[in-house]
Amino acid sequence: MSLRVSDLSFSYGAKPALAAVSFALEPGRFAALLGPNGAGKSTLFALLTRLFVAPHGRIEIAGNDLARAPYAALARIGVVFQQPTLDLDLSVVQNLRYFAALHGLGGRGAMRRIDAALERMEMRERAGERVRVLNGGHRRRVEIARALLHDPAVLLLDEPSVGLDPGTRAALVDHVHALAALDGLTVLWATHLTDEVRPDDRLLLLHRGRLQADGTAHALQGDATLEAWFLARTRETA
């Protein structure tokens, strides 16, 4: 398994945010982490990236225990956070070189990886342009290329389509599906939008900090639309 989460719980003070969450993802899998606002998606990502340390439970990334071998585990994970973090005044390639250097990658080896990552995201011909002139979808693709530079086994994306128009969103979802299918990358894509989930995707439904459903999207939704299924499963009972 590329990513294994076992019995993970977390609270902000007295307020529980995640309760006994467990799942495992195999290589090449696109998994949608679907949940309404406040479900606990960002908290789960903060634990997976070790921004927070989980007091309960266990996380394994490509066979490395995040608590016992954090450097080995984090080296196998690529992350695209909800808030864009590119330097708008640097070119695409300068942004990527800076990040490569943070990972101890330099010289020709780094440039080869940068070329390959931009190629994977169909952004190679934009390498010399300032990020400021790129549209939102292309900026997101650069961020994904950056997250792939160190050749991770697992790619985490926290609501990466926020602020993009529907066509651009759909193209980005397609791109990342292709990465999982062609490169054997394990993808965990957090969203609250059901139209980003494909029928064959693994679907993890998170609501009020609990994993409420885990399976293939088409099997979970049955005869309902995914939107109707999602609303029924997450309707607040006051």
Ligand SMILES: Nc1ncnc2c1ncn2[C@@H]1O[C@H](COP(=O)(O)OP(=O)(O)OP(=O)(O)O)[C@@H](O)[C@H]1O
């Ligand atoms: N720093 C914090 N302090 C206290 N409570 C927090 C903090 N961050 C998140 N929470 C609470 O924890 C719960 C889970 O929040 P989280 O941000 O993980 O959800 P989410 O699914 O990512 O939502 P969103 O889509 O709005 O980002 C929510 O009830 C939220 O109010």
